[in-house]
Amino acid sequence: MIAAGSRGIIAPRFRETRMKNTNLALTLIAFATAAALAGCGKEEAKPVAKAPEAKKEAPPAPTPSLEIKLGHVAPLTGQIAHLGKDNENGAQLAIDEANGAQIKIGGKTAKFVLLKEDDQADAKQGTTVAQKLVDAKVVGVVGHLNSGTSIPASPIYNQAGIPVISGSATNPKLTEQGFKQQFRVVARDDQQGPAIASYLAGEKNPKLVAVIDDATAYGEGIANEVEKTLKAAKIKVLPREKGTDKTTDWKAVLTKLKGRNPDAIFYGGMDATGGPLVKQGRELGIKAVFSFGDGACTDKMTELAGQAAEGMLCSQAGIPPQAASKRFLDSYKKKFNVDPILYAPFTYDAANLIIEAMKQANSADPAKYLPVLQKISFAGSTGKIEFDDKGDRKNAEITIFTMKGGKIDPIAVVKGGKTSSYAEFLKSMGGG
Amino acid sequence: MDIFLQQVINGLTLGSVYAIVALGYTMVYGIIQLINFAHGEVVMIGAMVAFTVITVLAGGGMPPLVVVLIGTACAVPVCVLVGYSMERLAYRPLRRAPRLAPLITAIGVSIILQHLAMLVWSRNVLAFPQIIRTEIYELAGAAITNVQIAILAICMLMMLGLALLVYRTRLGTAMRATAQNPQVAGLMGVDINRVIAATFVIGAALGAVAGVMVGTYYGVAQYTMGSLLGLKAFSAAVLGGIGNIPGAMVGGLLLGVVEALGAGYIGDFTDLCKVAGVSDWLTERCAADPHFILFGSNYQDVFAFVVLILVLVLRPSGLLGERVGERA
Numbered sequence: 001m002i003a004a005g006s007r008g009i010i011a012p013r014f015r016e017t018r019m020k021n022t023n024l025a026l027t028l029i030a031f032a033t034a035a036a037l038a039g040c041g042k043e044e045a046k047p048v049a050k051a052p053e054a055k056k057e058a059p060p061a062p063t064p065s066l067e068i069k070l071g072h073v074a075p076l077t078g079q080i081a082h083l084g085k086d087n088e089n090g091a092q093l094a095i096d097e098a099n100g101a102q103i104k105i106g107g108k109t110a111k112f113v114l115l116k117e118d119d120q121a122d123a124k125q126g127t128t129v130a131q132k133l134v135d136a137k138v139v140g141v142v143g144h145l146n147s148g149t150s151i152p153a154s155p156i157y158n159q160a161g162i163p164v165i166s167g168s169a170t171n172p173k174l175t176e177q178g179f180k181q182q183f184r185v186v187a188r189d190d191q192q193g194p195a196i197a198s199y200l201a202g203e204k205n206p207k208l209v210a211v212i213d214d215a216t217a218y219g220e221g222i223a224n225e226v227e228k229t230l231k232a233a234k235i236k237v238l239p240r241e242k243g244t245d246k247t248t249d250w251k252a253v254l255t256k257l258k259g260r261n262p263d264a265i266f267y268g269g270m271d272a273t274g275g276p277l278v279k280q281g282r283e284l285g286i287k288a289v290f291s292f293g294d295g296a297c298t299d300k301m302t303e304l305a306g307q308a309a310e311g312m313l314c315s316q317a318g319i320p321p322q323a324a325s326k327r328f329l330d331s332y333k334k335k336f337n338v339d340p341i342l343y344a345p346f347t348y349d350a351a352n353l354i355i356e357a358m359k360q361a362n363s364a365d366p367a368k369y370l371p372v373l374q375k376i377s378f379a380g381s382t383g384k385i386e387f388d389d390k391g392d393r394k395n396a397e398i399t400i401f402t403m404k405g406g407k408i409d410p411i412a413v414v415k416g417g418k419t420s421s422y423a424e425f426l427k428s429m430g431g432g
Numbered sequence: 433m434d435i436f437l438q439q440v441i442n443g444l445t446l447g448s449v450y451a452i453v454a455l456g457y458t459m460v461y462g463i464i465q466l467i468n469f470a471h472g473e474v475v476m477i478g479a480m481v482a483f484t485v486i487t488v489l490a491g492g493g494m495p496p497l498v499v500v501l502i503g504t505a506c507a508v509p510v511c512v513l514v515g516y517s518m519e520r521l522a523y524r525p526l527r528r529a530p531r532l533a534p535l536i537t538a539i540g541v542s543i544i545l546q547h548l549a550m551l552v553w554s555r556n557v558l559a560f561p562q563i564i565r566t567e568i569y570e571l572a573g574a575a576i577t578n579v580q581i582a583i584l585a586i587c588m589l590m591m592l593g594l595a596l597l598v599y600r601t602r603l604g605t606a607m608r609a610t611a612q613n614p615q616v617a618g619l620m621g622v623d624i625n626r627v628i629a630a631t632f633v634i635g636a637a638l639g640a641v642a643g644v645m646v647g648t649y650y651g652v653a654q655y656t657m658g659s660l661l662g663l664k665a666f667s668a669a670v671l672g673g674i675g676n677i678p679g680a681m682v683g684g685l686l687l688g689v690v691e692a693l694g695a696g697y698i699g700d701f702t703d704l705c706k707v708a709g710v711s712d713w714l715t716e717r718c719a720a721d722p723h724f725i726l727f728g729s730n731y732q733d734v735f736a737f738v739v740l741i742l743v744l745v746l747r748p749s750g751l752l753g754e755r756v757g758e759r760a
Contacts, residue, residue, distance in 0.1 A: 242730030252695035306562030
């Protein structure tokens with residue numbers, strides 16, 4: 001489930017991008033309209049965005065008030081619109097709580113306004129709304145949901161000097177561009193490989209592991225990380241086997257592996273190819289533990305492989321929303337009448353981080369509060385948050401799942417190289 | 433040895449599906465010298481239709497075998513319709529056109545069918561409902577499943593049936609006559625249009641069954657699944673001698689086995705550490721990591737095309753083909 005968002009830049013997003021291409025005409029029209037609107041906005045020297053609505057909300061306050069505009073971007077239409085809304089709710093909750101607390105910044109009562117934008121999980125749309133938010137003079141952005149939209153949008157925010165915190169974009173490239181104002185509160189994809197490998201090594205004690213990948217940047221990358229970690233733990237790894245991202249016939253590869261009799265098999269790839277892999281492996285009578293990255297960490301594995309998927313291991317960046325702090329879960333439920341689906345705790349934390357940094361810097365000026373944000377240490381709903389030099393979260397959590405009764409079920413959380421069982425982790429979150 | 437046997441079993445299962453699809457290519461080629469590149473798409477549509485039907489019926493409490501049979505029973509007429517209209521609308525008007533025109537049309541039809549399927553069934557990888565319980569049997573140390581046995585048996589039966597049709601019925605005689613010389617066959621009272629349409633229809637029906645088998649065997653279907661399968665089956669047809677029906681059967685089975693053995697053993701054969709003594713650099717490299725594999729199992733898909741090239745260079749008429757040289 002987390003995979004839908006976290007896979008961001010990989011296959012599914014490309015598919016959607018291509019779909020957009022077929023609707024080129026439509027997109028162009030939309031684009032032209034948006035451009036025209038933006039043009040009007042500039043002439044009037046007033047941001048069009050959602051400013052009128054925001055103004056209505058601001059009541060005449062006795063003490064001078066300061067309106068602070070923050071942006072939030074996620075797909076609000078299309079296949080993962082529900083995840084976008086979930087992210088947006090998380091950020092909105094933080095904003096409402098901050099407004100309720102009557103925070104004083106620079107002697108004035110801060111009035112936070114969230115400008116909510118829809119990037120349709122589309123790279124082009126992502127840059128368009130990023131520019132729109134910059135033009136609307138937002139001083140901080142929570143988003144975007146996908147890596148595939150976050151990365152192209154990031155130079156635009158960087159040029160405008162606006163701090164951006166993503167709660168769900170896991171592609172390493174996002175924070176590898178050297179942008180000082182780019183952050184994320186969720187783990188990176190390349191932290192997953194070491195996490196699942198150390199879990200395998202620690203819990204399953206394999207003597208020999210086979211590593212397979214689908215020859216994509218994602219699959220090969222995560223498989224390399226797994227192999228490195230396993231070798232460092234003095235576990236023998238068989239020569240790498242490869243398929244493609246379209247391979248459905250794994251029998252030849254698996255038969256070869258069966259002859260070597262590995263204790264565990266790791267596959268770096270998507271569920272569409274991973275499902276047939278585990279199914280055919282069991283058909284050949286391979287008893288090894290099958291393990292996967294987030295690309296194959298979905299309930300779809302059961303649809304694809306049936307009973308054979310039971311007991312497989314897989315990892316996802318971040319933590320399941322149920323593992324977030326109780327205070328967050330309760331107020332989210334109270335406000336929106338639903339439970340958070342996926343990354344809402346992370347966007348909630350992201351928005352709170354910006355607010356907290358402003359509070360500590362006593363300014364809503366990005367240039368003033370950014371240095372504070374870089375050094376911040378904040379107890380969020382997903383645990384303690386600190387950033388490293390790149391803007392990635394220090395000791396971000398990776399959750400290990402197993403397939404149980406056709407659903408992926410969290411069993412452990414790996415944080416900073418340490419594995420704790422899911423129950424222990426929940427307890428530690430409840431205590432903190 | 434059991435690993436080798438296992439690879440052969442895998443190869444034969446895959447190969448029998450190639451053979452069935454290759455028959456579709458070879459029959460059409462034999463009769464009108466057209467390489468019907470849209471045939472892989474027909475197989476895909478067969479799988480897709482079966483997917484829809486099986487998904488709808490899966491929860492209904494019917495025995496799994498009946499559900500799959502109904503799925504096949506729906507896939508076959510749809511594919512037959514597609515095959516017939518393809519011939520009627522796209523190829524028949526071009527029958528007297530230069531050879532290149534219908535070939536390009538075939539590629540066009542293939543793209544059209546693929547995109548139609550995309551519109552109907554979306555771009556997603558569709559998961560076939562896992563309704564058939566896979567039973568695993570031991571065979572001299574190798575595992576074979578009930579699904580594999582069924583695929584092998586169905587393919588053999590279909591090949592037998594086709595052979596009977598071609599060599600023992602009036603329609604078969606008319607088909608062979610048309611293949612030898614359409615003009616003369618026409619003069620002898622053979623309705624050529626009907627015979628050609630029948631060829632497309634039979635090929636499409638076989639393709640539909642192949643599609644259902646691929647879908648239920650691997651458990652996945654996607655609108656792009658036909659292209660690679662089609663190309664490999666085409667290679668199999670060329671390997672056996674395109675235009676030659678027993679050739680397609682032999683070529684398909686052989687190609688499946690070559691692919692399975694190739695993917696299974698290429699890594700071992702191209703492991704440079706086996707000859708580590710040749711250079712100091714290699715010795716050093718192999719001391720750090722005991723394997724240095726030049727070509728891995730990801731080259732599995734390449735074998736079909738290496739075979740295709742080798743056949744075209746060394747024996748253009750294929751294993752069993754004779755008269756193809758001057759007609760291709």
